[in-house]
Amino acid sequence: MILPFLAVIAGFYIYPIANVLWLSVVEPEPGLGNYAALFDTESLRRIILTTIRICVVTTFFSVLFGYTIAYAMVHMDQRKQNLMLALVLVSFWISILVRTFSWLMLLGHNGLLNNGLQAIGVINEPIAFVRNELGVLIGMIHYMIPYAVLPLLVNMRNLDMRVMRASQNLGATGTQTFLRVYLPMTIPGIVASTILVFILSLGFYVTPAILGGGKVLMIAEYISVQILITLKWGTAAMLATLMLFGVLGMLYVMSRFMKLSAVFGGGR
Amino acid sequence: MRRKSFADRIRTCAVWSLLMFLVLPALVAIPVSLTPKRFLSFPSSELSLRHFETLINSSQWISSFFQSATIAGATALLSTIFGTLCAVGLWRVSSKMGETVRAFLLLPLIIPQIISAMAFYHLWIPLGILDSYPGLILAHTILATPMVLITVSASLANFDPKLEQASRNLGASTMTTLWMVILPSIKPGVWAGALFAFILSWDEIVVTLFISRFSVYTLPRRMWNGIRENTDPTVASAAVVLIVLTALAFVSYELIIRKRQRSA
Numbered sequence: 267m268i269l270p271f272l273a274v275i276a277g278f279y280i281y282p283i284a285n286v287l288w289l290s291v292v293e294p295e296p297g298l299g300n301y302a303a304l305f306d307t308e309s310l311r312r313i314i315l316t317t318i319r320i321c322v323v324t325t326f327f328s329v330l331f332g333y334t335i336a337y338a339m340v341h342m343d344q345r346k347q348n349l350m351l352a353l354v355l356v357s358f359w360i361s362i363l364v365r366t367f368s369w370l371m372l373l374g375h376n377g378l379l380n381n382g383l384q385a386i387g388v389i390n391e392p393i394a395f396v397r398n399e400l401g402v403l404i405g406m407i408h409y410m411i412p413y414a415v416l417p418l419l420v421n422m423r424n425l426d427m428r429v430m431r432a433s434q435n436l437g438a439t440g441t442q443t444f445l446r447v448y449l450p451m452t453i454p455g456i457v458a459s460t461i462l463v464f465i466l467s468l469g470f471y472v473t474p475a476i477l478g479g480g481k482v483l484m485i486a487e488y489i490s491v492q493i494l495i496t497l498k499w500g501t502a503a504m505l506a507t508l509m510l511f512g513v514l515g516m517l518y519v520m521s522r523f524m525k526l527s528a529v530f531g532g533g534r
Numbered sequence: 535m536r537r538k539s540f541a542d543r544i545r546t547c548a549v550w551s552l553l554m555f556l557v558l559p560a561l562v563a564i565p566v567s568l569t570p571k572r573f574l575s576f577p578s579s580e581l582s583l584r585h586f587e588t589l590i591n592s593s594q595w596i597s598s599f600f601q602s603a604t605i606a607g608a609t610a611l612l613s614t615i616f617g618t619l620c621a622v623g624l625w626r627v628s629s630k631m632g633e634t635v636r637a638f639l640l641l642p643l644i645i646p647q648i649i650s651a652m653a654f655y656h657l658w659i660p661l662g663i664l665d666s667y668p669g670l671i672l673a674h675t676i677l678a679t680p681m682v683l684i685t686v687s688a689s690l691a692n693f694d695p696k697l698e699q700a701s702r703n704l705g706a707s708t709m710t711t712l713w714m715v716i717l718p719s720i721k722p723g724v725w726a727g728a729l730f731a732f733i734l735s736w737d738e739i740v741v742t743l744f745i746s747r748f749s750v751y752t753l754p755r756r757m758w759n760g761i762r763e764n765t766d767p768t769v770a771s772a773a774v775v776l777i778v779l780t781a782l783a784f785v786s787y788e789l790i791i792r793k794r795q796r797s798a
Contacts (some may be wrong), residue, residue: 267623268635271616271679279676282653287654331552332752338549350553352788357556361737363757364773368562370761371574371770378562379574411556412663469646471740476761486648486740493652494744506649513646 283510286499293500300504310501314508314534317484320399320474321467324406328463331407332414336455339415340422351419358412366476370396370489373477397479405473413466414459421455461520465513480490485509560777574767585771591736594773595756602736605667609674609735614728616675617682620667622716624683625690643680650677651744660744665747673745673759674735681734682727686718689723690716726790733783 290300304310341348357365365530372378373395380392396403429451432441471486485505492502569575570755591593620639625633642650655664655674663669692718701711716726739754746755753772760769 267619267626268639271620271639272635274672275615275639275642275676275679275743278651278657278672279653282657283645283649286649286656333548335552338545352547352784353553354782355556356781357560358558359784361754361757361773361780363737363739363754363777364563364776364780365560365772367769368560369760370764371562371566371576372559376575379719381576408556408559411552421732465644467648469648471648472758486646489648489652490743493655501657502652506652509646510649513577513644517644521786 286503287507287510288503289499290503292504294498300500303501303504313483313485313488314327314505316399316482317468320402320406320482320484321464322408323403324467325460325464327403328410328414329418329460332418332459332463333452333456336415336418336422339419343383352408354412355416357408360473362409365409366405366473368475369401369408373401373404378408391484396477399478399482401477401479402474402482402484405477406467406470408469409470409473410463412465417458417462418452418455421452458520461516465516468509468513493494557639559665563770563773563777564608566767567774569694569767569770571767573765585767586774588768589771589775594751595753595768598751598753598756599751605670605674605750605752606732608667608671609678610728610732612671612675613682613731614724617679617727617731618686618717618720618724620679621683621686622712624732625687625693639683640680642677647677647740651741654741655744664745664751669745670742670750670752673741674738675687675731677738677741678731678734681730682724685727685730686720686723693719722790722793726787727789729783729787744753 286335291298292301304314335350335354339347342350370377374380375392375394375396375492377395379395380389383389384392425448429447430443433447434440438446440500469486469488470484474482474484478487489502492498492505565576566574566582567585568583569577570580570584571577624636624639650673658664658673660670661669663672684774697715697719698711702717706714736754737754739758742752742755743758746752753776757769757772757776760766760772
């Protein structure tokens with residue numbers, strides 16, 4: 267029963283991916299030239315650094331906000347919990363293109379935010395929110411928060427709340443209980459959502475391309491330019507190889523903290 | 535119940551504003567779509583539906599709409615079949631080996647879409663299915679099947695294996711057992727998987743940008759162009775239509791879930 271799809275995935279997915287990885291050492295000429303370029307091409311290094319910087323900041327804020335939401339959610343009554351989960355899932359479901367478009371309308375030169383701030387006299391000149399890293403970060407954090415919430419929620423719902431009461435009965439204050447009992451118990455959830463968000467951010471294409479307006483070049487967009495415009499498969503394949511092994515490495519770390527199926531099973 | 539402290543209230547406030555931050559920005563498309571002006575702007579005094587009129591009278595948008603619906607429908611059908619078969623197959627073996635195969639089958643969900651896009655593009659050229667329906671449907675099916683595998687597996691976790699044994703002992707073949715015994719009890723998971731697969735394809739842009747050109751032009755692709763050109767408000771009305779459709783899909787998903795909980 268598994269065989270049909272196994273054959274499809276091996277022939278039409280794994281095989282071409284292997285091919286692409288192979289290209290990184292044979293295009294344009296056999297050898298490690300594409301990888302050596304990492305050390306002597308300033309622009310490549312800048313793109314990789316930009317990508318990592320944006321991913322780190324996005325991951326930090328998404329997990330922070332995601333933790334806040336998940337924590338509040340498990341402490342609410344059932345009705346409010348359902349409402350909050352519905353809000354998270356609705357934002358999860360709305361098309362990425364619709365959301366990115368909306369951010370462009372909100373943050374743009376003549377956007378709602380700039381017009382509003384100018385109308386009430388806070389600023390004289392429009393602030394540049396888009397076509398820079400700030401815009402990319404806002405859009406990406408907004409997109410990633412639901413992904414951060416879901417693994418944390420799975421983790422927090424399975425905690426034994428009696429431990430918290432025990433801690434309070436033994437005289438610990440609320441803050442102490444949170445920092446020394448609750449927080450350590452949620453570390454698997456934090457690790458899982460951190461890695462999940464980081465992986466998704468690493469290959470992110472839509473938001474950086476639109477909200478960055480060509481000014482913020484991340485790896486995914488650079489790969490697409492290399493393939494569709496300048497036709498340099500070698501460099502693109504080299505970047506894809508690095509990205510792929512980075513992702514698989516992080517998944518390996520994550521699998522040691524949590525059952526992967528629990529994370530990819532999503533919210534319910 | 536202890537009384538709510540000041541800090542608690544601030545926290546509650548912060549959480550609700552975070553949730554508003556998640557949902558509200560997407561709705562900005564609604565006022566923009568109602569502007570009476572010819573360019574992307576917010577309406578100041580009067581509202582107009584002219585951009586919705588342009589949208590439904592535009593043969594390009596309508597054709598993209600139907601193309602996306604066709605591709606997403608075919609993708610949902612194929613990946614539901616593949617995904618359900620895989621889920622049932624893996625559920626029956628449930629061994630160490632099975633878990634490895636499962637991880638392998640989930641790869642399309644895990645590998646960054648940009649890498650999948652490169653791979654499809656690279657193979658679709660020699661196969662001659664670049665910029666064609668079969669090419670897009672095959673690529674989307676590969677990406678969507680893991681979603682079905684996940685939802686159906688979740689349903690199967692609640693299914694009692696003894697029922698399958700009983701059916702076998704009574705002399706039913708594998709196919710009969712699957713069709714008459716297993717499938718009816720995992721229906722909600724199968725429907726949820728089909729819905730997820732449909733949405734994934736309906737909304738897919740990264741792979742689509744690589745493997746479509748002129749003859750196939752999906753809705754996300756047209757929106758992508760509209761957003762990049764950043765002038766014509768028709769794209770805002772298309773966004774509003776998508777928001778409404780998402781809301782409908784979400785409601786039907788919730789109904790499926792309720793049904794699953796009742797039957798579980």
